[in-house]
Amino acid sequence: MISFVETILGTVLSSFVIVIISSFMALMVDFLFPSFAKWTRMLLILLVITVVLQPAFEHLTLIRDIAHSISMMFISIYPILTASMIASGGAFGLLNFQPAMLLFANGAIVLTERVLIPLLTAALIFDLASRILPSVPFSKMSDLIRTTLLGAVSAVVATYSIFITAGGTMSWALSGLASEPIKELIKQNVPLIGSFMTESLGTIGRYSSGATIFAGGWLITSIWTIALVPSIKTLLTAFFYRWTAALIEPFAQEDITGILDDIGKTLFVLCAVSFLIAFAFIYTALFSIILVKLITTMK
């Protein structure tokens, strides 16, 4: 766990240290050569963009690559899954699974890869353009893209929960006194996507608590961990952007903190998008496990 945090710290923090030092240097240059202020601002913005955009784009490509490989995996695995569903016959009717859900999961992944992540990149570029040239702003456009994406992702997750509850066999075991404070904590402290996170985690939990009977708690936990690592990584990076913005706000120029804040916001939405991938992965993994378990025990 410590080394996991350290890898994130290593790549992200080094670029943020550069941002902090360079904004301080710009302060000094402004003090020494006041007539040079316009150039200092522009050079500082260009420097910050080149340094700071790299982790953000790394995460965008990371999530896009994961989406691509998972959609390829689904294409190869679904014929086998469907065939074994037919082969298992009556044993499978017990669980009341929805085969259409598999198609839906793959559709969500393709949507992520083809539409959501390019749109997020567009939002990032609009933000940068409006910061570089404040007289030609695109802030409304990027805000609109972000809120629309968040709406689309929440709609997809809500449809997942409809699918799962329509199945009828899954029950929600985690919602007790224990998880309520944690949910409230997440909802209050993660900006923009906090309530979305608790809702979607609740939906996945509702599904996997039904599957625990078949698969066992540790297996479920490991699947959850594998599926949620990219999301957590993205979330931590987004927080680093906002923390850096908060740290340098007193002495840096408004443009720099604005850029950091905007990139942080976009990464929060990216985290929400990565939940879609995690969702599809968890669903398919549990589905395969239960299928194998059923086939082996019913024989």
Add this chain to the structure above:
Amino acid sequence: MRLKDGIFLSGIMLITLLSSTILLLFSEETEDIFLPIVKLAMGIWIIQSIFILFGHSLL
């Protein structure tokens, strides 16, 4: 030319970078004269891109 090729976004980025560089070179008074031209360029680029995206292929 389609949106997914990224030409629209690179055009916007290019206009932004070019005009901000030119604005750096000019003095404060010429900036006021030059800014409407930048807005004009951006408007032409956006409207043209919209026409290409949603218009007829021969347009």
